[in-house]
Amino acid sequence: PKRLTYTMLNRILILFVIFMSCCPAAVASCFAFVGPSHHESISTRGNYNVCATPNKFGRGQLPLFAEMSSQSEEPPTPLCDLQTFLRLTSVVESGGEAKTVIQKGECFLNGDVETRRAKKLFKGDEVCFKGTCLDVLDEVRNKGYVFKPKQKKIKPVARVDADGTLEFGGRFRSEEWRAERKQKKADRKEANGK
Numbered sequence: 001p002k003r004l005t006y007t008m009l010n011r012i013l014i015l016f017v018i019f020m021s022c023c024p025a026a027v028a029s030c031f032a033f034v035g036p037s038h039h040e041s042i043s044t045r046g047n048y049n050v051c052a053t054p055n056k057f058g059r060g061q062l063p064l065f066a067e068m069s070s071q072s073e074e075p076p077t078p079l080c081d082l083q084t085f086l087r088l089t090s091v092v093e094s095g096g097e098a099k100t101v102i103q104k105g106e107c108f109l110n111g112d113v114e115t116r117r118a119k120k121l122f123k124g125d126e127v128c129f130k131g132t133c134l135d136v137l138d139e140v141r142n143k144g145y146v147f148k149p150k151q152k153k154i155k156p157v158a159r160v161d162a163d164g165t166l167e168f169g170g171r172f173r174s175e176e177w178r179a180e181r182k183q184k185k186a187d188r189k190e191a192n193g194k
Contacts, residue, residue: 078120079140080147082107085121089139091129101129 080088086098086107098117105113108128109121121127125136140147 076122078122078147078149079125079136080121080145081117082109082114082119082121082127083117084145085127085134085136085139086129088143088145089134091132091134106130 082102083095083098086092086101087095092098092101101107102117103115105115106129107114109119110126111128121136123137127134127136
């Protein structure tokens with residue numbers, strides 16, 4: 001038989017620690033076999049298979065894995081972003097002023113300086129500016145503002161046709177197509193400039 005080396009024992013110990021951290025119920029079941037705990041009554045001291053305190057799995061039954069909740073929790077939706085919030089509550093005159101105020105560090109979010117203009121604000125957040133603190137949820141409800149998240153544009157994926165040219169959404173991007181597009185852009189600029 002092979003002897004256990006230090007490296008093998010170390011690997012086994014690491015796997016054991018990982019398993020125990022992933023499955024707290026397994027830890028409880030392992031200690032149930034070790035010996036009586038201070039939670040057990042005198043009548044159950046001889047039987048280490050039985051848990052003295054009943055749980056939702058029944059007396060003496062422990063789950064092998066931690067239970068997952070059946071409903072996955074959705075991430076909270078933002079109510080507003082910081083720059084829009086300052087403009088919405090009329091603490092600043094314009095969006096440009098809100099931008100400079102935030103970037104200078106004069107705005108506080110939940111007691112901390114916030115320098116990101118597009119920082120999303122959620123239920124329970126509090127924004128302080130020039131000594132006035134405003135609750136985000138109350139102010140957004142009072143104004144009737146509805147946050148509309150930006151939709152990312154779906155970019156066409158280039159497909160190679162039988163001739164070996166790239167096709168983008170039914171249009172071939174050849175040199176002629178590029179020249180035509182450039183000309184249309186120049187025409188639009190000229191028409192808008194007049």
